[in-house]
Amino acid sequence: MVVNVYKHGEGKSFDDLKKQHPGYINDPFKTDGGSFLNSDDLDHTNLMVNDAQIEEFSIAIVEFWRKVPANIFASEVGSVSVRFEKAILKDRETNKGRGDEAAIANCSRTTTDGF
Template sequence: MSGYALFQMWEPFRRSLIDGHLFYVEQARKRLLSQFDDIEAEAEKAAEEWLERSSNRFDPDRHDPGDFYEAANQAGIEFYGLLSDMRDRTRLSVVAGMFHEWDKQLRDWLVREVQHWHRGKGVAQKVWSADFGQIAELLESLGWKVRGQGYHAKLDACRLVVNVYKHGEGKSLDDLQHKYPEYLEAPFSGFSGTVSDMKYRDHTHLRVSDDQFQAFADAIVAFWRGVPENVFDSQIAEVPDWFGKAILNDRAGQRQATKK
């Protein structure tokens, strides 16, 4: 392919992006998520500790031992629920950090590549403010058909999950309900019928399993591996309007500046 390379992915840089991402995932598992590996045993211990703390209040003439054991069991169940919620929030926080870092690295790479052949702040500002769909549109205009790749749906789902985790109700929740309902845990899942209908699922039902977290992580690796090594000017027939207008506005501003 001949022509001027407008975008280049230097292989050592690609490798560093992937290595940094894999390090984040590995250390998040090791230092954060591993703390929740055996919450069932911790809940049992919490029940035993409640029983020990309450033993001095037990009077065999007035109390039924079964009541104390039931209360201890309830304490264990409550402890398990709280710890389970903490595990879910921690995993969501890890997913959010992972997605935001990937998103920033992608936009930063695009801006730096553009700055090799274009001067002006307008394009950079537009790239940083563009939404997920606009960025995908730009990448596709470079000849990289990201929307047809399996990792695109995972990255899109990850984006919505992160937005719902951050903002709660809103358009992202609506989109998640329609496109990727598997990330919204069904309330009353043990029951049949309409009680598990999607309309009953809101931001409080947001969940990401360990397998889903890994799928998100794998999608980011696949994305970086899929970045073309070179994108030549001869490959680009038309860019998105928002990108093209930003370039023209920068050039118009530069012409105005030279006339002063």
């Protein structure tokens, strides 16, 4: 969510971030007694990530990739989400006749944009 706000600014991810994790939104006018601003006055330019949060992201990313198996076979997969299934089918259609390397390159591009 933080990365989406950083990349895209205003939108659903920013609204969700403000509601679910307001600590990432810096209010430059906040004091111990409150704020001069309404939270609706804050926008994506108020996104602030500190060093400790960056470290948390880094640890989570490393842990995620450590848990991903190096190889997986179709017979080992029970079910996948509808979103993931649609992405795979789209990749297969896009890369028909182009070989596995094109499919892998396209799949990598797709997965970094939200999966």
